[in-house]
Amino acid sequence: MNKYVLTIDQGTTSTRASLIDKDGNVFYKAQQEIKCFFPYDGWVEQDAIDVWLSVLNVINDLLAKTNLTYKNIDSIGLTNQRETTIIWDKKTGVPVYNALVWQSRQSAYICDNLIDKTSFVRERTGLIINPYFSASKIRFILDHIENGQKRAEDGELMFGTIDTWIMYKLSNGKIFKTDITNASRTMLFNINTLKWDDDLLKLFNIPKCMLPEVCPSSYNFGYASLLKKNLKICGVAGDQQAALFGQNCIKEGDVKSTYGTGCFVLMNIGDKPIFDQGGLITTIAWQIGNEVTYAIEGSVFVGGAAIQWLRDQMRMFKKASDSEKYARNCENSLGVYVVPAFVGLGAPYWDDDCRGAVFGLTRATTKEHFIRATLNSIALQTKDVIKEMERISNKKIESLRVDGGASENSYLMQYQSDILSSKVILPKNLETTSLGAAYLAGLASGYWKDVNEISKVHKISKIYNPKMSNEEIIEIDNKWKKAVAATRLFK
Numbered sequence: 001m002n003k004y005v006l007t008i009d010q011g012t013t014s015t016r017a018s019l020i021d022k023d024g025n026v027f028y029k030a031q032q033e034i035k036c037f038f039p040y041d042g043w044v045e046q047d048a049i050d051v052w053l054s055v056l057n058v059i060n061d062l063l064a065k066t067n068l069t070y071k072n073i074d075s076i077g078l079t080n081q082r083e084t085t086i087i088w089d090k091k092t093g094v095p096v097y098n099a100l101v102w103q104s105r106q107s108a109y110i111c112d113n114l115i116d117k118t119s120f121v122r123e124r125t126g127l128i129i130n131p132y133f134s135a136s137k138i139r140f141i142l143d144h145i146e147n148g149q150k151r152a153e154d155g156e157l158m159f160g161t162i163d164t165w166i167m168y169k170l171s172n173g174k175i176f177k178t179d180i181t182n183a184s185r186t187m188l189f190n191i192n193t194l195k196w197d198d199d200l201l202k203l204f205n206i207p208k209c210m211l212p213e214v215c216p217s218s219y220n221f222g223y224a225s226l227l228k229k230n231l232k233i234c235g236v237a238g239d240q241q242a243a244l245f246g247q248n249c250i251k252e253g254d255v256k257s258t259y260g261t262g263c264f265v266l267m268n269i270g271d272k273p274i275f276d277q278g279g280l281i282t283t284i285a286w287q288i289g290n291e292v293t294y295a296i297e298g299s300v301f302v303g304g305a306a307i308q309w310l311r312d313q314m315r316m317f318k319k320a321s322d323s324e325k326y327a328r329n330c331e332n333s334l335g336v337y338v339v340p341a342f343v344g345l346g347a348p349y350w351d352d353d354c355r356g357a358v359f360g361l362t363r364a365t366t367k368e369h370f371i372r373a374t375l376n377s378i379a380l381q382t383k384d385v386i387k388e389m390e391r392i393s394n395k396k397i398e399s400l401r402v403d404g405g406a407s408e409n410s411y412l413m414q415y416q417s418d419i420l421s422s423k424v425i426l427p428k429n430l431e432t433t434s435l436g437a438a439y440l441a442g443l444a445s446g447y448w449k450d451v452n453e454i455s456k457v458h459k460i461s462k463i464y465n466p467k468m469s470n471e472e473i474i475e476i477d478n479k480w481k482k483a484v485a486a487t488r489l490f491k
């Protein structure tokens with residue numbers, strides 16, 4: 001009988017389920033959109049029950065369409081939007097508040113009061129203090145429901161990131177666990193001792209009894225007994241960490257960049273964390289057995305979204321993929337630089353207050369140059385993060401593995417390779433997040449023997465080799481630096 005690993009990818013905009021076979025092929029996928037609510041400026045919430053039902057729906061859809069049964073499933077791998085925070089009642093399993101989505105800034109005021117704790121938090125968690133992470137979101141919910149603090153202290157409430165919530169539901173309330181990568185995004189987990197940190201819990205006044213047990217990413221978490229009595233959940237990781245694993249970035253120094261709405265760049269830094277005071281964060285990449293692997297991470301807020309902006313706001317073309325045709329219709333960007341700081345700049349600048357800018361316009365500038373310059377800006381922002389990674393890790397990257405929607409733009413990928421002077425590698429299967437979750441699950445269940453076997457399954461579709469001269473790179477770097485600096489001055 002054919003067996004597959006069932007992966008659930010619970011993302012911010014949709015939930016996806018897929019079946020992955022022994023050769024790493026995605027056999028089938030199902031998808032359902034998730035609604036977000038924006039009650040006030042900067043607030044982003046979801047209905048946790050909706051999120052849970054979408055998981056059930058995509059699994060049912062998958063099995064119905066493929067005519068398979070749970071007997072064909074070896075194990076479940078789960079990957080998820082990170083940091084999103086849910087608190088529910090232990091007795092009833094009913095959420096006490098909407099899920100606070102990672103992007104939501106409603107708990108910013110809590111973080112603003114903790115600025116003097118920056119290095120304390122960094123040394124323990126590898127993170128910068130920001131409402132992005134779960135700790136201040138938990139505090140916010142406890143402060144905005146009746147008797148929140150007391151109910152939490154009395155053990156009546158449970159907290160989970162999305163992985164914990166889904167496992168809790170799939171197991172009929174029997175599994176109350178999280179994986180170490182998700183724990184590392186809460187700002188309550190000490191990435192040195194690998195335990196919930198009592199001092200951080202005290203700082204946010206969060207009772208430990210509401211936190212789940214932290215487990216390795218590749219591990220038998222328990223049974224999804226709601227689906228089938230002996231169906232095991234064997235792999236769990238946050239989406240970016242799963243993508244790093246799914247890209248086979250298993251050696252120290254391996255780097256991947258995901259070109260979606262934003263760009264997420266992660267570098268495997270091996271078995272020890274590095275704490276840098278610069279603009280990147282340190283996080284746990286995964287734990288397999290007793291071995292913990294760390295990563296440094298930088299996120300660019302506007303990546304593919306800059307192309308969406310050209311399409312929807314500037315109305316320059318109909319499809320995002322048309323951007324490539326236009327970019328190739330001119331020889332160069334004619335000295336135009338676009339800095340798409342529409343919501344400020346992310347890593348390594350962390351400048352919330354600046355806004356987008358364009359430099360170098362002349363009477364000769366055309367739509368083609370403008371589009372080309374915007375595509376270039378995605379690669380240039382990614383380069384800024386990678387340069388910071390090279391500085392922190394003291395290593396020049398050999399190659400960059402890429403995925404996400406905009407990685408299908410071969411003009412952009414060639415430019416990325418050129419300005420980095422590195423190879424850019426596109427995998428055959430772009431569903432690296434689901435693949436990573438499947439690999440983690442299949443390793444624990446015995447579906448794949450070891451990491452070497454997985455490396456053999458991983459296939460490459462295309463390699464871009466750098467072609468640009470050093471002089472040209474220096475000239476571009478110089479102009480880009482000036483463009484970013486000028487953008488940051490305009491406030």
Ligand code: ADP
Nearest residue numbers: 260261304305307308320321404405406408409
């Ligand atoms: P997400 O997972 O964040 O929703 P995706 O990985 O689906 O993102 O990628 C979609 C993003 O990539 C959009 O912002 C879109 O504008 C951009 N994009 C998609 N295809 C291309 C392309 N061929 N060239 C440039 N940008 C693209």
